[in-house]
Amino acid sequence: MTEVSIHGNHFYNEDCIAGFRAHIPDDSVDLIVTDPPYGIAGDTLHKHYNRNEAFVIDGYIEVPAEAYGDFSRRWIAEAARVLRPNGTLYLVSGYTQLYHVMAALRVAELVEVNHLIWKYNFGVFTRTKYVSSHYHILYYEKPGPGKRTFNLACRYGLRESAPGGGSLNYQDREDVWLINREYKPAQVKNKNELPTALLVKMLQYSSNEGDLICDPFMGGFSTARVAVGLNRRFVGFELSETAFDRGAAMMEGLSPGALLEQLRQPQASTLANQGRAWDETEIEAVLSRYDSLRAGGMTKKAAFETLSTEFGRGRWALERILKRRGDNPE
Incomplete structure (x- = not known):
């Protein structure tokens, strides 16, 4: 086993199951992000993708298909133990x-939050079946007291509009992610690397x-690069x-x-009452103000914009109030 520590982050050249047990205490990790071996002879993937392996580093370690179930149960049990x-x-x-x-994941009693789909470019070409061009991202949490971290407006403000209409925040949080793989011609790289944008x-x-953060x-x-680059602490394992x-x-x-300085800064919401409970008054x-605006000839869109400014509420919250009365605000 080799350990390298840099800026307080710890990297172990070690099997992760043994490494978890030796180095990481219970309930200590905030987030695990990982891309384990797929059990599909990953060391021969280049034959399917028709890619040049001259710049791909040697040493990819695959898990035999017949051992994959036991392998998954063992490492996920340790992951569940160390998650807070x-x-x-x-x-x-x-x-x-x-x-x-x-x-x-079920045996480890982790709970599904979302089953995400990552749609990428350059899928495997086929002639007798559909082209495979996605991976599954299983987003799970460890149950217990406290609150799961989910930074709702970390990338787009709740009121930011997309160029073609709709909410940028809503679109970014849909459960199908369209993110291209990174194309690195003539650069040394690992067999299968996740793109920076995804991480x-x-x-x-x-x-x-x-x-x-743990991988x-x-x-x-x-x-590791993204975690440290975003000023998170990191611990991880690699057997090769x-x-x-x-x-x-x-x-x-x-x-x-x-x-951090490369991150897009979301536009902060200026709605004073967003998230506050409604009262009957x-x-x-x-409702009275909406009726008055519409009676004066204002369009629904303009009426909602006026109400949002005057009452410090978002459009969706205002729509819910009108729907409760039986109006169709669409």
């Missing part, structure tokens, strides 16, 4: 071994600066000595928080 109550897990999986992964999104929504299958250290040595060397030159005032 209401800590969360993002687990990226293909469909081939998805049954085993979801069964292991940034997970960490923004589900962690805060100073939180402890039990570091591979190319993508999760080749991948570990390269990844640890890359971490030497990364300053904690280096990615306010409801009656909203």
Whole structure:
């Protein structure tokens, strides 16, 4: 076992199951983000994608298909142990071994929050079936006291509008994510690396600066780079000595928080009463004012904008009040 510590972050060249037991106490990790071996002969993926492996580092360690169920149960049990109550897990999986992964999550008594789909570019070309161009992202939490971290407006403000209409915040939080893989021609890389944009999104929504992030299958250290770049603490494991040595060397030159200045800043909501409980007096005032505006010839859209400004409420909240009265605010 080799341990490298950089800026207080810990990287272990070790099997994650043994490493979890040796190095990470119960209920101590805020967020786990990982992309474990898929159990599909990942060391031969280039044959399906027709890609040049000249710049891909050697040492990818696959899990035999017949052992995948036991492998999943063992490492997920340890992941559940180290997560804090209401800590969360993002687990990226293909469909081939998805049954085993979801069964292991149930045995570990982790609870599903969302079953996300990551739609990517450059799927596997086929002639006799549909092209596979997505992965599953299983977003689970450990039940217990406390509150699960979910930063609702960390990327887009609740009132930011998309260019074609609709809410940018709503669109960003839909459960199908369209994020391209990173194309790195003539660059040294790991066999299967998650794109930075995907990892940034997970960490923004589900962690805060100073939180402890863990990746039990570091591979190319993508999760580690993003976590440290966003000023989170990190601990992780990688069994391949080749991948570990390269990844640890890359971490030497990364300053904690280096990615923060690149993040998009959401437009803060200016709604004074957003999230506050309604009382009957306010409801009656909203309904009366809406009727007055519409009677004066104002369009529904303009009426809602006026009500939002005057009452400090969002459109959806105002629509719910009108629907309760039986109006159709669409």
